Amino acid sequence: MASDVESTPLVGRADLVATVRAALLDEVAPGNTAAVFLTGESGVGKTRLLHEIGDRLRDGGALVLTGSCLDIGDASPLHPLRQALRRLDSDLAPPAVASVRALSAVFAAEGTGPDGAGALLERVSRGLSVIAGGRPVALVLDDLQWVDRTTRQLLLYLLAGLGDLQLSVLAAVRAESLQGAHPLRRVLTELRRLRSVRVLDLAPLDRAATEQLAAAVVRQPLTPEAAERLWRRSGGNPFVVEELSRDLRDGRDGLSDTLREVFLARVDALPRPAHRAVHAVAAGVEPVEHWLLAQVVGLPEQELLDPVRAAVSHRLLVSSDDGYRLRHRLVAEVLADELLPAERALLHRRYAEALTAVPGELHQARLAHHWRLAGEPERALPAAVAAAQEAERLYGYAEAHRHWSVAVELAEGLPGVDRTALLGHAAEAAHHCGEYARALSLLEELAGADAGLPVCELHIRRARYLAAAGRSALAEAEYQHALEVADCTDRQRATAAARLAELLLHLGRYADAGQRAREALALAEQADGATTEVVLASMALGFSEAFGQDPEAGLAVLRRALETAERAGRPEDVALAYLHLAELLTGPLNILEEGVVVARRGAERVTELGLGRSYGTRLLAIATNGLFRVGQWAEAEKVVAAALRHRPSGADAVELLLARCRLSVGYGDAEAADRDLDAVATMLAGGGARHVIPLLTLRAGIAMWQGRHDVARHAVQRGLTETRSDDLVILAVLVWHGLRAEAEAHASRTVAVDANAVRRLREIADRVAGRSERAAQPVRDVVDGYLALCAAEVSRLDGADPELWARAAAEWDHRNHPYPAAYSRLRQAEALLARRRRPATAGKLLRQAYQSAQALGAVPLTEEIRTLAGRARIPLEERAARPSTPTAAGGDELTVLTAREREVLAAVAEGLTNKEIGQRLFISERTIGVHVSHIFDKLHVRTRVQATAIFLHSRR
Structure with a gap:
């Protein structure tokens, strides 16, 4: 079961190779011996490791003899050593060949003389010493489980130090062959007691x-x-x-x-x-x-x-x-x-x-x-149903879905079994575990089975599944149908209104959501046991109020809703409460640090409740966005990687992909960003403004960094005409991108400025400013920051105003958002240099912007800062005299790297390619390339070898 040692890379064994090489070469004193025996099951990679370590020993100056034992017992004494000498004969220079042949002649002799086997072993030892010529000797043996008695005696003789040479032995043993009274089993047991011998059991690869x-x-x-x-x-x-x-x-x-x-x-x-x-x-x-x-x-x-x-x-x-x-x-x-x-x-x-x-x-x-x-x-059927019910009690919805699906399959053709009830359970379990397409399919099968399901209930369930799948427009229509159906009870109407309010909240239509929430609360008062409806409506109402004039009251409502949901214990209610609380904190209220903590804590809690793939993913996406905005991009990448392990689908995947795309745009990885946005667009059939506007905003952002200002303009115009939203923040961001696209077109002179587009964008900015006056103060604060950017971008069309850019920088510094603050400083410096005013101030601004962009890893922004600084001949950093070689660098050089860059550098030092590093860290290969380039720039090196030298030196 040995694989082709040359056909595939050696993975997962770098530390082991280094350890064994050191044990056999670096840690062996002259005249001493050492041995490493690798045991493990067939196919675990022993032969490949022998080749790899043998090459390392040879590079270290050792004379390496390699041979394999035969599965014919003692019929071929000393076969592995004979084989090793034959291979060595073909590789040595002519003067050494005679010594090899002389030793081979010892094996051909008919007898060993009066001293017997001992004399043979001594002569072999002396012969190896002559061939080694003072070099360490490494004897590498494969399939040692078949070793003959004479070779076994020779190994023990040499390892006992009786031979006059510095010897290392590396051997591989199939563990499953050491059965019963196998002689090598007893030998290894004895050798384990020697300090110079290591027996390492080779484990399979990790995932x-x-x-x-x-x-x-x-x-x-x-x-x-x-x-x-x-x-x-x-x-x-x-x-x-x-x-x-x-x-x-x-x-x-x-x-x-x-x-x-x-x-x-x-x-x-x-x-x-x-x-x-x-x-x-x-x-x-x-x-x-x-x-x-x-x-x-x-x-x-x-x-x-x-x-x-x-x-x-x-x-x-x-x-x-x-x-x-x-x-x-x-x-x-x-x-x-x-x-x-x-x-x-x-x-x-x-x-x-x-x-x-x-x-x-x-x-x-x-x-x-x-x-x-x-x-x-x-x-089997009763057991499958019992297993599904047990899984649901433990919040194991993925397992429950599997058991209900088995029950549906088993019920086919069995007389007297209510298959429709099983279909209903299976659909609900599929919805809870994130299998939204499967849930809709089962629901349609249930509807077509003439199961007597009330029409109102069917509309509500279909709407829930559609909303979770990201098909918001269809979901809204289904809720409206439910409210209009004559056979709806008060409880069902309360449910439809509460869930519609929650959907409208996600679509950014806060006023409509508040109205539906009040309607739901009124209906819930007339129905018994409507705890879920009260929780949902309270969350929507609280969010709506917080976005309006009373953030503290709205926040208090949401906290109470979470407490109510926890007391009731229904997993979906708990998940929604955490979701809305985290969204409120990181969104309208802009309390980012607390919002990230709530989102991550909520993700852990809902994962315990079996909803990690759905609500857990959304909460981690919220945490990612919060971390992005406060400049903790490396930590945000880790959160995305954790969320991706849930393998989300539907609206959950949309939220996460948009969050990851923001990082990709910031890093300048256009390929990864385009790939994520294409996936989002595919899943957004019937999506609302909550997702469509950020999608188009990110499209515009990528296009601007690529110099495609007409594409950016088109994306912004689509966002303004194809959707409607009460979310003033995402509208302000979209308008800023539109005005920035026109300003970039003016600066590049590659695309004519669209005066009509500028006029319309300014009108929308004015409307957003007017509407924000009626919003809560935290909302106004964030909107004001983007409106400051809008005003400053407009000034670029007829002579940039550095004061407007200074105001924008101050707005974002106040909110601890480093990325827009760095961008504003770049533009302020650009405006000062264009007016030939205060070059020292411009230089200071550029250096501040450069440090922020470097720390974030914002490559496109960094490059633009460098370009402007280069044109103005402004040094961006003071470079101290450096030693001639990177290995002389101080151990504190890595402090200039971000946490993610240090992770990437550690992987580079392991010899991994960009593709391999990306697979390990769940990042695209292109983004890894961006990180590597950034590392080279910060460490002032040109090659991976130089970067690795600095990393290794810092570990000493």
Whole structure:
């Protein structure tokens, strides 16, 4: 099971290679010996490591002898050393060849003389000393489990220090071959006691390294689904990973013949009872308890111990306190094809009968699984329903959805079963776990089944699912239909009105949301048990009031709504309360630090409640936006990476992708930003202003950095004509981008300024200013900041006014928003230089802007600052005299880097490519390139080697 050592990169073993090299070369005193024995299952990468470490030892000046043991026992004494000498003969210079041949002649002698084996070992030792010529000798041996007796004696002789040479031994051993009284097993046990000997058990790759290796074989990153399946099937075994990845790359389904034969050979080598035990575990739900396996196999528990021990020793099973697992789930796939259908059904029936007979609480999920595969759906269905209900009680909505879906499938064709009720449960569970398309599909199947579901209830559920999927316009229409249906009860009307208020809130229509919230609260007073409706309506009303004239009152309403939701304990209510509170703090009220804390705390809480994929993702997107605005971009990237692990969909994915896109635009990664915005546009069928306006604003921002000012203008005009919103902040941002696009067009002289567009944008800015006077003070403060930018951009069209830019910078400094503050200082300096006034002040402003942009990693802004400074001959930083080599740099040089840049530099120092670093950090390859360029600039280096030298020096 050794993979091609040259075909794929070595991943996940850099630290191990460095450790072993040091143990065998750097830490060995002259005249001493050392040894490292690598043990591990077949395919775990031992042979590849021998080649890699052997090359490192050779580069370090050692004479490296490499050989492999044969699976023929003592019939070929000293074969690995003979093989090593033959390989060495072809590589040495002529003077040394004679010494090699003289040593080889020792092996050809018919006898060893009167001193027997001891004399042979001494002569071999002396011969190796002559060949080494004073250099350290490294003996690298593969498949040591097959070592012959004479070679084994030679190793012990040399490691005991009886030979006159500095020797290191590196050997690989298949762990599953060391069974029973294997002589090497006893030898390794003794050698472990020596300080100069290390026995390292080589573990499989972790998940990140597994995905990295697979991506190298497939030649592109894997989709999350493919990566999950590969990890589950391979268990991190590099050989298995490579084989499965090649099948994936070449479009082959199923298992390769190579993998199938490898695993079958290992299973067939087991004693018969162990063979049966492995088949039984492969059919079970892991972990399989010892008592359960005994009943399925049909052996007393005591008699089962020896077969299981054999399977564990052969590295097919893993034993733990809670039971037995297959080391590779791939074994289950292989063995499934080896059993007859009747044999498989019999195994599952034995499992189900054993689980049913055990006293105490039933394992419903496992029971449903085994009865279903035993071909008895009528016995599987009650267990599947019970498992789904149990999962819902524990807020495991993803598991509940899976069990309800199984129940729906089992109910097909069974007489007397109400399948429509199962469809309803399955749809609701799908909605809660973020499978929105599946929820809508199940709901439509339920509607078409003539289940007698009230029309009002159908409209409400369809609206909820559509809103979660990001199809806001259709959702709003469905809620309106629900309110108009004659058969609606007071409770249902309260529900429809409350949820419509919540939807309007997300669309930025705060006045409409407040009106619907009041209507919902009035209806809820007439209905019993309408706690959810009260919570939803209170949140919408509180948000509306906070956006208007009374932020403190609105904030208090939302905090009370959260307390009410926590007391009631309904997960979706708790999630919505956290969501609205975090949005209010980071949005209209602009209390960013507290808002980020609430959002991250809320994400943890709703994940506990089983809603991490949906509401948890939205809360992390809010945290990302807050961190972006306060300038903590590196931390924002980490939050995005954590949210992406939920694999969100629908409106949840839209929120997160927009948040990530803001970072990409700031970093100047246009390719990543365009990719995210294309994905958002695809998902935004029927989306509202809450998402469409930020989408078009980001489109304009990318286009401006690319010099495509006409594209930016078009995006802004679309935002102004295709949507409507009460959110003055996102409108002000959009207007600023429109005026900035016209100012950039004027400055570049590549596109004519559109006077009509300027006039319209100024009119809208004036309307926003008028409406903001009636808004809460925090809202006015943020709007004023963007209106200051708008006024300053207008001045660029007829001679930029530095005072307007100074006012804008002061506005954003006051709010601790470093990015717009740095941009304003750039423009203020530009205006001063254009008027040939106060060059010293302009230089100071440029340096301040440059430091801020550098700290953020805002590459396009940094480049524009550099360009202006270069034209004006203004130095941006004082560069002290530097040593001639980067290795002489002080250890504090890394303090100029951001936290994310230090992470990237650490990965660069490991020798990873930009693509590999991006896969590790969940960032696009292009963004990694931006970070690397930024690192080079800050450290004043030109190559990765120089940057690595500074990093390593700082670690001393």
